[in-house]
Amino acid sequence: MAGRILVVDGAPTNRITMKVRLSSACYEVATAASGQEALRMARLIHPQIVLIGANLPDIGGPALCAALRALPQGGDMPVLVLARGDDRVAALSAGASALIDPNGDELTLLARIRGLMRHEALALPDSAPGLAEPGAAFQHDCRPRAVFVADQPATALGWRHALQNRVDFAIAVSEPERTLADAAAGRVAELYLIAADIRQPGDGLRLLSELRSRPHSRDAGFVVALRPERAEMMPVALDLGAGDVLPWDLAGAGFAAEAGLRLQAQLARKHEADRRRNETRRNMHWAMTDPLTGLHNRRFALPRLSELAFAAQDSHRDLAVLLLDLDRFKQVNDSHGHPAGDAVLAEVASRLASALPEDGLLARIGGEEFLAVLPDCPARAARRVAEDMRRAVMAAPVRLPPGGAAEELGITVSVGVAVGHAGGGQAPDPEALLASADRALLAAKSAGRNRIVIAPQMIAA
Incomplete structure (x- = not known):
């Protein structure tokens, strides 16, 4: 259904x-x-x-x-x-x-229902948190802003004159080209009122479609003004993304009050959708973030590793996986308490992140275990990065919370490295990479800790 x-x-x-x-x-x-x-x-x-x-x-x-x-x-x-x-x-x-x-006719009613259903669905983010770009705000008026686009400036000015004292938002009048240019530059309105026909029949609907497809303006509210003889275009406007359709003579004395309320309702719907979208994005962010260190968690890191493996297949590049484990971390908790252990984890995470290449992925995937994934990174380069991260951790003692048995504590880390290459048209196997890196990490621990071990062979698909 x-x-x-x-x-x-x-x-x-x-x-x-x-x-x-x-x-x-x-x-x-x-x-x-x-x-x-x-x-x-x-x-x-x-x-x-x-x-x-x-x-x-x-x-x-x-x-x-x-x-x-x-x-x-x-x-x-x-x-x-x-x-x-x-x-x-x-x-x-x-x-x-x-x-x-x-x-009204059945087609219009069904189109309006589809629009409302679509509005509910679009309140959710399209992808992972942080990828959507927020629209730039206008600078001079702290109220929400609407843009009116009509066949003639006088028409849009008439709409503004009739409505500006009935609504709680600022109104600007614009032309199609300028409206698109502003949207491309991130200068977007929160609400657009667009005449269905501007210079040519239907070009207002084309403007609506363009604005709905632009990343900065796609989440705005949209209302279309329609001439009486073009009533058959109402379902089309609603299906293209208009939240409502108003009659062309919306500035008339008998309709201005209703038009103002309907525009205000579309703005309220836009704000509610923004709130829900931001809340969902925030919840998704926290679901994929380790609250202690601020790094990605296992839930995010493992699917992301698979994505990077497929990207390595497309680019025919190496993919390096590093597993890092703090040495003798249990003694930190046993001797200095869990607050000290938390302080160590947070500081080590910060040092590891500072040594990570810009395109790398870093996550906390266990109690004291971290995962780093390095795209386009052959074995020699992976060794250098692992050494940078090892040295960053041991560069200086970690300050502990006051009231404990010690003020600071030296920390070291062991690292296991595995490198995969896309061979035979297939992506490196993420599970095989992780297993190989884990064996290398165990070897580093067995060899005395505070060292790096590279897996003995390239891990292919």
């Missing part, structure tokens, strides 16, 4: 018709005939989207929207409300994510 949707409508025919339409699009659909039933169902099934229709016997659409928002899981839940007249502004004020047009 593509997603779970709760349909709320007082008319049985409407509920059945909507359930058939959404089920045919592979959504999992539940229905409710009243506001109270809808609240009970929302607590029970945790829908991804709620559609509120008309004819509810116990509560109006705006009031039900506010009640849904008050649920523990309701703050982030998209709610679409079918509303007419004054109820439209009331629904938006109550927290509706979007409005359902009573005369």
Whole structure:
């Protein structure tokens, strides 16, 4: 199933018709005939989207929207409300994510649902933490910033004049070329209002697609302004990534208040998505980081080693693996206490990192064991790096926390090194590299510690 949707409508025919339409699009659909039933169902099934229709016997659409928002899981839940007249502004004020047009077509509704589902998915980062580039902030106004792009500057200025006292963000007017140039340079807005047709039919939608594909601007909020005779383009705009579609005459006295609320809602959705994305990225970072040393942990390091092995295959370069183990570390804990042991681990990690080449990977993979992976590093170069790291550890005594049996302690490290080469069109085997480096490390320990042992042969695929 593509997603779970709760349909709320007082008319049985409407509920059945909507359930058939959404089920045919592979959504999992539940229905409710009243506001109270809808609240009970929302607590029970945790829908991804709620559609509120008309004819509810116990509560109006705006009031039900506010009640849904008050649920523990309701703050982030998209709610679409079918509303007419004054109820439209009331629904938006109550927290509706979007409005359902009573005369709207099925394609538009499905496109809006797809957009909301996509918005939920895009709140997650695309890859490992820290790889996404944050957009650069504007410098002169501390409020969020929106950019309006229309067919003529006068049109966009009219939109700004009608809305600037109704919204809590700054508004700038721009042209398509300048908007793209600013986005490429990292000068992005948090919200874009773009006319569907600027100089040519549909070129505003092409601008939307371009901005959605740029790394700096892809996470902005987007709204499209559409002329009445181009209503068939609404599903296209929503599928291209617009969060909402407003009528061209949005500056009209009868619609400006609703337009302001809908733009403000899109900005709020963008901020919520940013918050969730940052929280997920932060959680991913901590899940892959050793809290004591700040280095990567085993969970991150071993999959990354496999990736580097495949990269070595593509470049036909050597890949070196170093296992480093602190000598007689158990005596540190037994004689000086665990706080002293933690201080030693943190300081050794810092010294190892300072001696690591820029493209190397360093991780703590055990109690006192560290892993270093060196791309494009033949055996002789790996030996030099291992020696640099060994010397860095023993260069000076480590200061211990006050109150212990000693103020400082000399520490040494033993190192096992294995080097693999991509041969026969296959990547070096990461497990074989680790096993070979581990045997070399044991040999270094057996030979007296504080030394480096190179595995006796290259580890091929």
